[in-house]
Amino acid sequence: MMISDNNFEQKNRHLKQNSMHPTPINKQLAVKTDGFINLVDALEYAAKGESGFNFYDHRGELESVLSYRDLRDDARVLARRLLGLGCKPGDRVGIIAETDPMFHRFFFACQYAGLIPLALPAGIQLGAHKAYVGQIRRMLESCGAAIAVAPASHMAFLEEVTDELDLLMSGTPEDFDSLPEKENELVSPSAEDIAYLQYTSGSTRFPRGVEINHETVLNNIREIALHGLNLNSEDRFVSWLPYYHDMGLIGFILVPLIAQLSVDYLPSRTFAMRPRLWLKLISDNRGTISSSPTFGYALCARRLRPSDYERYDLTSWRTACVGAEQINPVPLKAFAEALKPCGFDAKAFVACYGMAECVLAISFAPLDLGLSVDYVDQDVMTSTGKAVPVEQSAANVAAYADCGLLLPGFEISIRDDHGYPVEDRQCGEIFLKGPSVMSGYFQDEEATLAILDSDGWLDTGDIGYLVEDRLFITARSKDVIIIKGRNIWPHDMEVVAQRVQGVRLGGVAAFSVTGFGDEELAILVVETRERDLDQRDRLAHEITELMHEHFGINVVIDLAKPGTLPRTSSGKLSRFQSREAFLERQKNPALHLPGTVEADRKIA
Amino acid sequence: MNTRFDEIENRIKDLLASYLESSGLPELEQHGAISGNTNLVSDFTLDSFQVMEFLMEMEESFDIMIDMNNLSNAHTVNELAKVVDALLEK
Numbered sequence: 001m002m003i004s005d006n007n008f009e010q011k012n013r014h015l016k017q018n019s020m021h022p023t024p025i026n027k028q029l030a031v032k033t034d035g036f037i038n039l040v041d042a043l044e045y046a047a048k049g050e051s052g053f054n055f056y057d058h059r060g061e062l063e064s065v066l067s068y069r070d071l072r073d074d075a076r077v078l079a080r081r082l083l084g085l086g087c088k089p090g091d092r093v094g095i096i097a098e099t100d101p102m103f104h105r106f107f108f109a110c111q112y113a114g115l116i117p118l119a120l121p122a123g124i125q126l127g128a129h130k131a132y133v134g135q136i137r138r139m140l141e142s143c144g145a146a147i148a149v150a151p152a153s154h155m156a157f158l159e160e161v162t163d164e165l166d167l168l169m170s171g172t173p174e175d176f177d178s179l180p181e182k183e184n185e186l187v188s189p190s191a192e193d194i195a196y197l198q199y200t201s202g203s204t205r206f207p208r209g210v211e212i213n214h215e216t217v218l219n220n221i222r223e224i225a226l227h228g229l230n231l232n233s234e235d236r237f238v239s240w241l242p243y244y245h246d247m248g249l250i251g252f253i254l255v256p257l258i259a260q261l262s263v264d265y266l267p268s269r270t271f272a273m274r275p276r277l278w279l280k281l282i283s284d285n286r287g288t289i290s291s292s293p294t295f296g297y298a299l300c301a302r303r304l305r306p307s308d309y310e311r312y313d314l315t316s317w318r319t320a321c322v323g324a325e326q327i328n329p330v331p332l333k334a335f336a337e338a339l340k341p342c343g344f345d346a347k348a349f350v351a352c353y354g355m356a357e358c359v360l361a362i363s364f365a366p367l368d369l370g371l372s373v374d375y376v377d378q379d380v381m382t383s384t385g386k387a388v389p390v391e392q393s394a395a396n397v398a399a400y401a402d403c404g405l406l407l408p409g410f411e412i413s414i415r416d417d418h419g420y421p422v423e424d425r426q427c428g429e430i431f432l433k434g435p436s437v438m439s440g441y442f443q444d445e446e447a448t449l450a451i452l453d454s455d456g457w458l459d460t461g462d463i464g465y466l467v468e469d470r471l472f473i474t475a476r477s478k479d480v481i482i483i484k485g486r487n488i489w490p491h492d493m494e495v496v497a498q499r500v501q502g503v504r505l506g507g508v509a510a511f512s513v514t515g516f517g518d519e520e521l522a523i524l525v526v527e528t529r530e531r532d533l534d535q536r537d538r539l540a541h542e543i544t545e546l547m548h549e550h551f552g553i554n555v556v557i558d559l560a561k562p563g564t565l566p567r568t569s570s571g572k573l574s575r576f577q578s579r580e581a582f583l584e585r586q587k588n589p590a591l592h593l594p595g596t597v598e599a600d601r602k603i604a
Numbered sequence: 605m606n607t608r609f610d611e612i613e614n615r616i617k618d619l620l621a622s623y624l625e626s627s628g629l630p631e632l633e634q635h636g637a638i639s640g641n642t643n644l645v646s647d648f649t650l651d652s653f654q655v656m657e658f659l660m661e662m663e664e665s666f667d668i669m670i671d672m673n674n675l676s677n678a679h680t681v682n683e684l685a686k687v688v689d690a691l692l693e694k
Contacts, residue, residue, distance in 0.1 A: 126659075153673055303657075484653065
């Protein structure tokens with residue numbers, strides 16, 4: 001009755017070897033995070049210890065174990081097999097990133113073979129077959145991949161893609177295992193070689209791969225380990241984050257590996273279905289570090305049952321980072337309150353700020369202090385961008401989490417619309433510089449030049465302010481919509497919506513607003529000449545379904561008559577003004593257009 | 605005619621109705637009765653995490669394990685029922 005898993009045997013090999021015990025904390029090997037020139041060096045050192053990766057199944061039971069030692073051995077063999085295929089140094093290898101040891105094996109085989117891995121999304125939405133296949137195809141095409149690998153569960157999707165692409169080879173891990181090994185000696189990568197590509201938005205028509213070399217990734221990881229998390233040999237990581245996001249790939253594969261610490265994984269899908277297994281795993285294995293975007297904590301809190309409080313012991317959980325999207329203190333507080341009886345300490349929360357363009361992390365709030373929130377006057381903030389402190393109980397208060405000090409390597413400049421630096425407590429665009437910043441987007445000079453200037457300043461697109469070197473983020477990116485950890489480009493939503501018959505070309509604007517419970521809510525204003533109510537209904541339904549299929553989110557559809565959307569003098573649609581106008585319409589019922597789907601209910 | 609399939613489909617309808625109700629989603633009233641053609645994605649405003657939550661309830665009710673990959677072509681209650689039917693067949 002259960003869907004068979006063809007990886008089962010391979011996974012079991014390690015189980016039998018290790019007789020069902022997760023890898024321990026290293027007793028002998030000292031934590032070392034510096035002196036590595038590349039990721040291979042780091043793995044070779046970690047392989048001297050007993051620690052490694054542990055994979056738990058959909059019931060939260062240990063399914064397989066991959067020690068750093070086994071990973072090193074497997075990756076060396078696999079590297080020779082990949083080279084035997086005739087790969088050239090720097091060729092790209094797409095890996096469908098299920099929570100499975102095959103990902104780690106292929107990722108590190110690439111490091112040994114001088115190839116460049118990229119993690120491909122593994123999460124598929126209900127009814128989203130076509131969208132998923134399209135996404136994988138665009139990413140493989142965009143980087144000109146030579147090789148693609150998928151677990152058996154995803155092979156049918158990959159085959160649909162690779163039939164049309166000219167790859168050296170695509171297949172399951174088992175297919176690669178039967179290849180002959182090339183006798184060549186493996187050459188260690190140099191510090192400047194690209195270590196991996198990280199795609200920032202797989203759903204974009206033009207996906208962009210963040211290019212990170214060994215020196216850059218090791219620099220950021222070292223700073224995270226020392227200054228962000230202050231890791232020690234007793235630490236143990238627990239994670240359900242997908243490997244195709246920077247927080248999963250860097251934060252919970254590479255950071256623990258570079259510090260020789262053990263990690264326990266729960267599949268992302270299992271977390272989505274049974275979030276309490278996350279707590280169980282932390283409790284059972286005495287996890288000390290586990291992170292999530294705000295929504296993960298909120299989801300987990302919503303599904304707690306009173307009987308849980310006796311079941312879990314969360315006293316070991318010392319650091320619970322919160323990042324990847326705008327930090328919302330309200331659900332975090334609820335999570336901490338609910339789990340207080342299990343020994344969860346709200347002081348474990350650490351607000352972080354980061355992005356794939358800087359490997360992962362940019363700033364960390366201080367450890368062991370919990371969230372620190374700055375309460376400022378909302379009206380002043382909206383009209384002048386100035387963060388004027390007020391009492392928490394004031395009317396019209398906005399709350400922003402203190403994201404802490406920058407990691408030591410970063411320089412920051414917060415600038416106004418004209419590019420001039422602003423003073424403390426004044427919002428502006430965040431620019432960053434330093435050794436953790438990417439070299440650029442892979443083979444995309446135009447996109448690179450748009451974000452990275454000749455002096456090495458990265459335009460993050462995010463908005464924030466400083467208070468005595470502490471960073472506060474007020475808006476994640478002027479453009480990107482971030483919902484439940486997904487980064488969605490408004491442009492992508494607009495392009496997809498225009499496929500629906502009856503939607504005016506160029507007459508769509510996507511943006512986000514803050515809805516009830518301070519959740520981000522995506523809005524799509526769609527211009528249409530359609531007056532027939534049934535037809536309008538059909539239009540809204542079709543768009544809703546497409547948004548789900550492509551982006552996996554709810555979207556509020558606002559059908560508007562042609563000419564509603566504001567344009568700049570050059571005729572370009574202004575998303576910012578569209579958003580302002582939308583909020584104005586919501587306030588003024590006289591302007592309220594018929595056909596606004598559920599906007600009344602959801603807009604706060 | 606096909607009683608087992610009808611049973612499955614009816615149970616999915618019941619599960620969906622009670623899920624929507626327990627989640628405090630008012631869509632049910634707007635939508636009216638759930639039918640085989642009810643589209644989980646576009647007829648309601650379930651987000652991807654709510655869809656997962658509902659699928660878990662289905663798994664528990666039917667005592668099956670649903671692989672998400674099998675559902676990449678399922679949009680409606682009827683299509684979901686077909687997936688469950690095939691799983692129970694095994």
